[in-house]
Amino acid sequence: ERDRLARLRHRPAVSLDGQRIELLANIELPTDAPAALEAGAEGVGLFRSEFLFMNRGGRLPDEDEQHAAYAAAVTTMRGLPVTIRTIDIGADKPLDRMTLSELRHEHSLNPAMGLRAIRWSLADPGMFTVQLRAILRAAALGPVRLLVPMISHPGEIRATFEAIERARAQLRREQLPCGDVKIGAMIEVPAAALMLPLFLRHFDFVSLGTNDLIQYTLAIDRADESVAHLYDPWHPAVLGLVSTTIRAARAAGREVCVCGEMAGDMEFTELLLALGLRSFSMHPSQLPGIKQRILRTEIPALEALADQVLTSDDPRAAWLAGRARTVQPA
Ligand code: PEP
Ligand code: MG
Numbered sequence: 001e002r003d004r005l006a007r008l009r010h011r012p013a014v015s016l017d018g019q020r021i022e023l024l025a026n027i028e029l030p031t032d033a034p035a036a037l038e039a040g041a042e043g044v045g046l047f048r049s050e051f052l053f054m055n056r057g058g059r060l061p062d063e064d065e066q067h068a069a070y071a072a073a074v075t076t077m078r079g080l081p082v083t084i085r086t087i088d089i090g091a092d093k094p095l096d097r098m099t100l101s102e103l104r105h106e107h108s109l110n111p112a113m114g115l116r117a118i119r120w121s122l123a124d125p126g127m128f129t130v131q132l133r134a135i136l137r138a139a140a141l142g143p144v145r146l147l148v149p150m151i152s153h154p155g156e157i158r159a160t161f162e163a164i165e166r167a168r169a170q171l172r173r174e175q176l177p178c179g180d181v182k183i184g185a186m187i188e189v190p191a192a193a194l195m196l197p198l199f200l201r202h203f204d205f206v207s208l209g210t211n212d213l214i215q216y217t218l219a220i221d222r223a224d225e226s227v228a229h230l231y232d233p234w235h236p237a238v239l240g241l242v243s244t245t246i247r248a249a250r251a252a253g254r255e256v257c258v259c260g261e262m263a264g265d266m267e268f269t270e271l272l273l274a275l276g277l278r279s280f281s282m283h284p285s286q287l288p289g290i291k292q293r294i295l296r297t298e299i300p301a302l303e304a305l306a307d308q309v310l311t312s313d314d315p316r317a318a319w320l321a322g323r324a325r326t327v328q329p330a
């Protein structure tokens with residue numbers, strides 16, 4: 001079994017019809033990067049940087065400490081791309097104690113819709129600049145991509161690019177090394193998916209955060225047990241947004257990845273391939289299984305099913321029935 005996994009690690013993910021699929025890893029700390037390599041990841045598709053800030057009893061990592069963490073991930077990945085998401089704090093990931101947190105988060109009745117992620121960063125420009133500087137400095141050491149969480153308003157796009165430019169200008173003035181970064185947006189609020197062309201004009205790539213996209217599309221709090229049974233990745237509205245995002249990004253020649261749980265769930269691998277997805281980012285432990293699934297998939301045979309699944313009132317049943325007719329039993 002271990003031999004089989006080791007062989008699988010060095011084998012590229014290619015579908016039966018010869019299409020190359022990119023498999024990336026989600027990490028929370030730089031110490032997760034070796035496991036990503038071990039699993040055969042071709043890069044980090046999502047570094048959830050907020051984990052550097054959590055459970056610290058209020059003392060936040062300064063620029064040098066953040067830089068060291070980002071640099072560690074970049075050097076561990078040895079030239080493979082590392083996608084660093086700016087802090088996604090708030091809602092299900094509270095900072096334990098912090099001025100803004102005390103001021104606003106703890107008084108928010110509805111933290112998932114409150115000051116979270118990029119909203120938080122733009123509300124605290126000092127903290128945001130420190131993080132952007134640390135990321136841009138790490139980009140001098142290897143390929144870094146910067147990913148913006150929960151961005152959903154055109155004004156936030158403008159403000160984010162201005163903040164990045166300000167941080168870069170500071171580093172230049174101080175003659176500190178900084179690298180070029182590709183800049184991407186998480187598509188995880190329906191508003192972003194619904195105005196995707198606007199995002200595609202500004203960003204180099206997009207990454208679908210299906211965990212939050214499901215939460216916000218269906219108005220289901222992902223942390224609320226009482227509605228967990230309604231949290232449904234197969235919901236036609238969710239599949240519709242995922243599908244239009246993948247298609248529009250590809251049509252515009254922009255890279256598109258899924259980094260939410262759907263990417264690491266084998267139940268969705270073939271469907272996502274059929275919808276046109278060619279880049280998946282997931283927990284390293286899920287990667288070998290997903291790769292195996294891809295190696296056995298004949299994508300063109302499944303593509304024809306996508307449209308009927310998207311218009312069905314029971315997409316899961318439609319998919320399973322169509323798939324049973326299409327895929328020859330092994
Ligand atoms: C998501 O929302 O799908 C995602 C990848 O981000 P997180 O789970 O960290 O909110
Ligand atoms: Mg999210």
